[in-house]
Amino acid sequence: MTNSGVVTPHSRPGTPSGLINSPPLQLNSTSNINSSQLQVPNNLSNLSTQPTSTTSSVVSSNKQQQQQHVPSYEKPIYEQLFSIYKSLLDLKNNRNKYINSKQVYSIYDLFLNVINDLKLTRKDEELKGITLNLPNGNDLIIDDIFQLLSLCFVTCGLIKFAPATYSSLSAVMKLLTHLKECKVYTMDDLKPVGVRLNEIKNILINSNNQFENDNDDEDEEDYKMSRNHQIEETLLRNKLNKCENLYAQLVDNFKNIPSDLEPIYHELIKIRANLLNFVTQEDSKTISNEKLNDKINQFKLNLKNIEKLRDEIDGKFHSQQIQNDENKLDSIQAILNGLIDDCNNLIADLMIHDEEINLKNLNINDEKPNIEVSSDLKIQYDYIYKTLQNLKLTLDNLLVTRRWTLRETDLYTYQKTLKSIDEQRIKIVEQTPKGTFKKYQTLILYLLRRCYSIIYKLLESSEPVSESLTPIHNQLQTVKRCLLELKRVDGVNNLRELYPFQFKLASIDNLKKDGKFIVDRTVPEGQGALCALLSECFDIIQEMKIELEEKELEEEEEEENEENAKINENELNSLNSSQNHNGTTNGSLVSKIANGGSFTNSKEVSGSGGIDEIDDVEIKRNRFQEFNEADYDLESESAFDDDDDQISDSEFEGNDYY
Template structure:
């Protein structure tokens, strides 16, 4: 299993034995994951969990005065925790503390992508995540006395980071009145539909033009330049909707202009994400009830590696060149305008939004499948 190039070998020679132990544990977990001929035994999972915790104790002792260090040990440790977490779900122990780890990672990724897209998300996006964070917190509180304090603290910190991120996202929508929420939801839906159309094998020109028509209807519904309620009142949140409507219109124009085409240097990443997205959709539609939670691990890790390969939030090609603007969110498009044109340095770029949209969609699908698997386990 390849590790992210962003994670280097440990500098402290005392960490090398820990890395070797963790690599061996990860190999055992991967073999256990691949063996579908027998049921996963609780004893095997607990044993490997205890071995990982033992290495965490050793690592914490070595890093007593350098808590913020991150190297390959941390990446392999994360792999181990991810697999153990999914195994706990697989054996039906979805309400045990270790089961929280994998879900917390996915939630953090989702929040990161929503923050990048700000303010192009809705309250409904945040409600589901908020419920999941609350459920994870309850699990940790109920089971904290039965597991290693190091694991409990690790998870509590991860959830606290997620809560802080969620709070900042809520702040983006705090000035939007409830009366304008339906229009806001419609604009978000149109934006995502345009992004989805942009990833089709055969570009649906007529469909995107249909979205443009919907945007024109929304624009025409304004009275004297304002969105109004049925009784003619002007509710708060006009700027949010005006900004979102403008970005939707620009994104639709850009997508139609590009016609689903982007630079050859980013096609491998794009095609890989398309393949992951298609496989996840197939799982969600046809195999959800036969899905083992550990089956999601390979998808999650592939997405993590792709996400971590970005530089300053942008995808780069093999030569280190940033992808063009076509693949960026509408916030990026607005920020790059110079005299009405989209610029990067002296050049008029074309974009990288398709890849980014696919990446976010794949994380969403992973999260949905995890939630469905957990709900299925609760019903058994």
């Protein structure tokens, strides 16, 4: 975001400015802390990333703190590392330009060279007999630099590049550490982590194989690359081995639970997680007593159903697999009973409030009356708890809007803040008398786990596309989803419905130069992913066109079939009517012939046209009567007789009136 406040195409806000500029938490039980100093920042939800002038002062203060723990012979190396760290922060905070992979590669090579110098320096000191006090300030800043570099590689779309996995390993390490500390987890929590560790292991193996294939010749440049590769592999392997060892411990601990008691264990874990989520949620500030009672009754009913599975005699959860091992069965009972007690305690906390429940101000203080506790501990716990609540809410929002607002390097600020909070939490827990503030500790640990899990999800959801191509990638993803949804609801009715999608895809396709998407005279990473997605959208449109043609052909065939059916029906009706008419005519002819009538002038009343024939007969009969009744003179009569003589016999024979 620029100083003018206008969001540029390069600005992808995602990091709270309050977190960038705020120094790590410094909380001690001996320090004088007042409530005004512990106000939770309200700008955690403000996703503005404009760096301010205070950033440099914060970096300088961190430098002074870390430099105190660096031996004198390592201080020159620390200055070099700090210079790299500062350049990475400037690169991260610069919103006017996209992060270029060439810049990141150059900084990464410089970083590995400095680590090699540190390695040689420490070897020399060991040979001199000096005992190294590790880790020191150099190790801490190396971890920070590697995390920033890892996130820069992810931002550039190089998610399959070995250094890009370091930030994921850091998040996984924190998740596993917190799972081990809370001692409450299931295999569903561990399986995704195990899958990710295997993926990272394969990435490291492929990277090593590729390096060996590309560097067969030995010269000075290849020696340098080989040395840097070994340093990189050592750093990543050490991190990966720590995660794998911790993961194996958690899996082994879980194997102690018999398979027939796993459903009970999983259900208790689920109820406990739902209760913790309900207590710590920030989006619903207040809740009515009626809704709260319904929720509590549901939790109590679920716990009651689990309690019914106990044995009525000894009150234990029995297993068919460990009937003879009482010690193992008792240890499992302790785990299950502890989960049930945690759930009941959380439900009891919810039940003690009045009609209007404010979850934000929920009283979770459980200090024992017989033990004196410093009031500063309560203030510190409360500050960390509310800070984590706001931070979790910010990360939840970022999880929804990550495609448009997230720049992966912004996650470093969240990781740094969470790391500082976690360190202060551990110090406060060590100072807390045993048995006090258990609920605070449980809720804070839960919020820490939730925040780290969201960061882990954000890292895993990254696409292998550079941030400069991310807007195009998001547009293609939107077009693809719209096309698939349109195809799912029986396609289109005419080609005009596809015109907007075709225009959009054509405009994106026209951005390519020589078949590549070029930004700032560079070819960013992710060309293959974008071209594949663009081709997929074109294929979907072509499939929909084919479906439309098939649909139109089917409709035409149906119309033709309907018309043919109507024609056949009309022809059948006309054929039946003609057959009936022919049958009637033939019958009348037969009767006429039988009665001696002629085929020419004879008429029948019955049959078709009977009314016209009757009228004609009546006219002729009336005329004949008029002729008989007329009074003629002799001349006319003789003339009439002469005319009668001229009438042929055939006429008399064909006249029915005589």
